[in-house]
Amino acid sequence: MHYDSKLAFSSEIDVNPMLALIFIVTLLLFASPLIIGFVGILAPAAAWLPALNMHHPSLLGWQQLFSWPDLSHSIGLTLLTGVGSTVLALWWCYLILRHFWLTTQWQKIERLLAPLLAFPHVAFVLGFGLLFSSTGWLARIWHHLGLADTLYPILIHDRYGLGLLFALAIKETPFLLLMSLSILKQLDIRRLYDVSVSLGYSHQQTWRSVILPLWLPKLRLAIFAVAGYGLAVVDVALIIGPTHPSTLSMLIWQWFTDADLTQLPRAAAAALLLLAIVISTFGLLRSLEWWFLSYSTAWQYRGAQSTHSRNSKPSSVIAILCNYGLLLLPLIMLPILAMWSFALRWRFPDLLPSRYSLRFWQQQLEPLQQLISNSIVLALTSSLCALIMVIICLEYRQKYHRGIPTVLIAIPMVAPQLSLLFGIQIAVSFVTGQHFWLWVSWSHWLYVFPYIYLTLDGPWRSYDQRLDQTARSLGLTGWQTWWRVKLPQLKPALWLAFAVGCSVSLAQYLPTQMLGAGRIPTLTTEAVTLASGQDRRISAVYGLLQGLLPLVFFTLAMMFAKQQTSETPTTKVTL
Known part of the structure; x- marks a missing residue:
């Protein structure tokens, strides 16, 4: 037992600095685009753009x-x-x-x-x-x-x-x-x-x-x-x-x-x-x-008032x-x-189409493959990175009682995207090279992170920490306790948070357009583009797929969460 306690102590020494380091990196990655966005918009607003021969603020x-x-x-x-x-x-x-x-x-x-x-x-x-x-x-x-x-x-x-x-x-x-x-x-x-x-x-x-x-x-x-x-x-x-x-x-x-x-x-x-x-x-x-x-x-001073409601049922x-x-x-x-x-032919004012066809799906089959691929890759990448960093931030807050302020978390949710992304796009333009995938993934992560954080905040607060104390008293290390005790309890919430992150990423239009410079098309960007004047049947194809893709992620998440709940009705600690 003496050896196990020393092993647990050494594990704490190894894990704690790494936990703090990743928390600081996450905080910098999250706060830096907010600062860059608000500061980067001031220079063009003051007409100071040396690249356009505007060398003096005005x-x-x-x-x-x-x-x-x-x-x-x-x-x-x-x-x-x-x-x-x-x-x-x-x-x-x-x-x-x-x-x-x-x-x-x-x-x-x-x-x-x-x-x-x-x-x-x-x-x-x-x-x-x-x-x-x-x-x-x-x-x-x-x-x-x-x-x-x-x-x-x-x-x-x-x-x-x-x-x-x-x-x-x-x-x-x-x-x-x-x-x-x-x-x-x-x-x-x-x-x-x-x-x-x-x-x-x-x-x-x-x-x-x-x-x-x-x-x-x-x-x-x-x-x-x-x-x-x-x-x-x-x-x-x-x-x-x-x-x-x-x-x-x-x-x-x-x-x-x-x-x-x-x-x-x-x-x-x-x-x-x-x-x-x-x-x-x-x-x-x-x-x-x-x-x-x-x-x-003011009801505290008025008291209850009698009301006569007639025809309340209708x-x-x-x-x-x-x-x-x-x-x-x-x-x-x-x-x-x-x-x-x-619909191939749908005359006005007929309630239903007179002819149906797969023509428009067949015409868009080849471009849709690339668009769906880009959308899924961005959603999975940004959501997975955000999920891992949110878990680390919540673990750091639970251990040290210091976390990311809620006001900072809420800024991407309440601040206008145009104002924030405008400054980020101006700042990114000074970086040499064409790193469009990196900038777009970063921008998606910036908007996915708050939703995943708020989704997991409640489950993390309601988790009974006595389970961890019991597992540690039985000889498990900190990592073993998290992996074998805490993770099974929180896995349904993690699946739901991951689906929320994917749906948020799939819906991003401005970050993809502004930081991707139109070089990373997704279902959302193409659906918005086609909605302005193109054939409404082609627009319906893109809109339908753009609506079904998040539902697929939510359905899979609910299936995995329900499966996890049925497999682990109680928590067992095996030494």
Whole structure:
């Protein structure tokens, strides 16, 4: 036994410095692009670009930006679509939780969240366009119902961005629901609900006055992530967003991809302006939260109020149908994309195609092989590296009680991608050589790492460390304890986190385009490119594959996790 303790002590000496070293390297790899991104955007915004014979800082970029005639309209559209989609998604999330949380139907909704989150934004928006366009499926049903064409809602490239607003709200609602799961379980909603009802509060009063003030502040980070994405979204806006004028993120993207490099100062200034808008919006949302909660907590002085609800059953049925419709709408896009990908002839206003064919799949078979290969390699590489580094960071935090700050982890999730990647792309341009695969993989890793970290943070905190102490007392070394005791317990969570990372990587558009300079095409980049004017049947092929690939990763992860759970019902330590 004396020899075993010495062996364990020597193992600690070998492992601990390596653990600390990898933690520091991970911290540098994660923090350096954030610093480079924010600092690298300042030079072009100040019109200091020696490569373009701009050797002296000036306000040229800002002058060009504010002289743009449609700038105020673009900022207004950005705020309308970004803030509007965030508030609408939050409201829908609250309504769904209020109607289903304490019912048996919630288990069905919870099982739907994984495939809904795995479905990428681009694939959903491609199906959204095929459903709500002027010749889409809804327009065909509208025509057969005999309704006037003038009453048909225009949601694709509409001037007010309402289609973009609704699409973002529908797609972000499952994300807010998933973030609410752990929050509501920690709050013990059943106990709060029973006590409130016993004091005379109705169902709606309980959720509005008791549960909402506890739930909303804990959801703040997720709300900021949704708002940051909605304000700076590019790929979704390219497909269904307004065009004349467009959102501010679309303007920045057009100026950045312009062949005239003298537009870079204006694009950099606009990227800084977008960053300022996002930060100001966070402050606005925080102020609205404080005002709303200060009003909601006034129930402590008012007490229960009597409510007389008539026709509650029909209204509840309508609410259930609407809420289920919001959740099922993203999944409806898959059959729509599949039908369009096989449609050879589909006249308007026929509800179904008159002829089907494999022609478009056969035409795209050769380029699809390379695109799928690039997408899978990037997803596996970035997710595997992020998973290993997240495990090391969590182990370091558990051992030394020092980890990566949550604020730093959240920056890639809430900061606008355009502002961050603009500076990184400018900084990378100074590095000699064409290392496009390295830069794109690094950028994917940067956005995959936070999601995997937050996915594994809960399981690591809830792990019972007494199992490790028992295993060490029986003579196992630190590495043996982790491999034979801790890993089997956390393996289902690791599989889920890996699938989350792969789905995040597969959905990346801007990092692949900006740091890959168009030389590393993926399913996402090609789907967005083909959505702007190409044959909608070819777009449906790419959208369908882009939507199915993350579902494959999630399905495999759930199978492996379920298999692991059935194989290791209890933890056994064998000496």
